[in-house]
Amino acid sequence: MSLYEHFRKDEHPFVDQVLDWKRIGEEEYRPKLTDFLDPRQQKIVKLIIGDQGTVRLGFWGGHENAERKRALLYPEYIIPNKDDYKTTLFELDYPKKFSTLEHRQLLGSLMSIGMKREKFGDIISDQEHFQLILAKEVADYVQMNLQTVGKTNVMLRELPEENVLPFKQERDERAVTVSSLRLDTVLSEAFHISRAKIKPAVSGEKVKVNWKVVDDPSYQLTEGDMLSLRGKGRCELVQFDGETKKGKYRLILGFPK
Incomplete structure (x- = not known):
């Protein structure tokens, strides 16, 4: 094989x-x-x-x-x-009393200065503090060029990695039954949205499977796939739990808290 x-x-x-x-x-x-x-x-x-x-x-x-x-x-x-492993931890300094930052804004700002997604790791936040893990080879460039996030002026301050914010990913799990393992079918069940609304979201490149955009509603999923729907969140196809007597699929889905 x-x-x-x-x-x-x-x-x-x-x-x-x-x-x-x-x-x-x-x-x-x-x-x-x-x-x-x-x-x-x-x-x-x-x-x-x-x-x-x-x-x-x-x-x-x-x-x-x-x-x-x-x-x-x-x-x-x-x-x-x-x-x-050559990783560097930065924390964003910004006027917290007057500004609110969002994960997607920071992600967009990094992309706008020419950063490839492969060159930075997790963006960690407790809603007030924002930290960023970077590949060491691009750390100086980002520190020099990342000056705004949205409309907020920011500065990057390097920290020892032991000062990283506490982070633990937890999830809720839910058992569902679906007629097929098509992407649109599973998303519809996961987020309680009709397939008629899911299909244009998929074709409009608002859906990712395993962190990559997938624009085919009939894309076949498998155990372990991570799905994300823009504006709704993420879920993981944790386990394929067999078929029912009527030929439907029993799945365990995981939803990050």
Whole structure:
């Protein structure tokens, strides 16, 4: 069986990239540090690298509960530490008494100064304080160029990583029954929105599966997929729980609190 059969067609380019990283470790016997990976990409890397070969694998995203992490592929003789992952923690200084920031505004401002999503990790907030995990190689550039978020003037102040805000992702789970594993069908059930309204949201590129825009309402989902619908939130297809006698699918969906 081909390795590619375990992954969706749109994931094959990333699989090729991981195989090249693995080759670097096996043939050149040197470490390879990646950009920030989303959880699906992390899972693909784990599946391909495994834990039995000569290439070892570690992840770090600036804090213990990070969602987005950098991967380090390294030979057996190296014992990595957190500094090897080259992450930098910044906190935004801004006039909190007079301004309110939002996650999407900060994300948009980073994109507007030319930052690729792969170069920064989690954006952490307690609604008043905002912190940002960056790849060290772009930290100086972002600190110099990120001067506004929305209409608010900001400055970035570097902090030791142990000063990261407390972050723990919790979720509620709900059992549902759906007629198919189509994207529009599962979204409709997850967010209690009719399929007639879901379809234009999907075709209008307001839906992501595993952090990538998907514009096909008939896209087939599988266990572990993370879905997001702009303006409504996210949910994970946690578990496929079998079929009913009428051929419907029983699913466990997880919703971040």
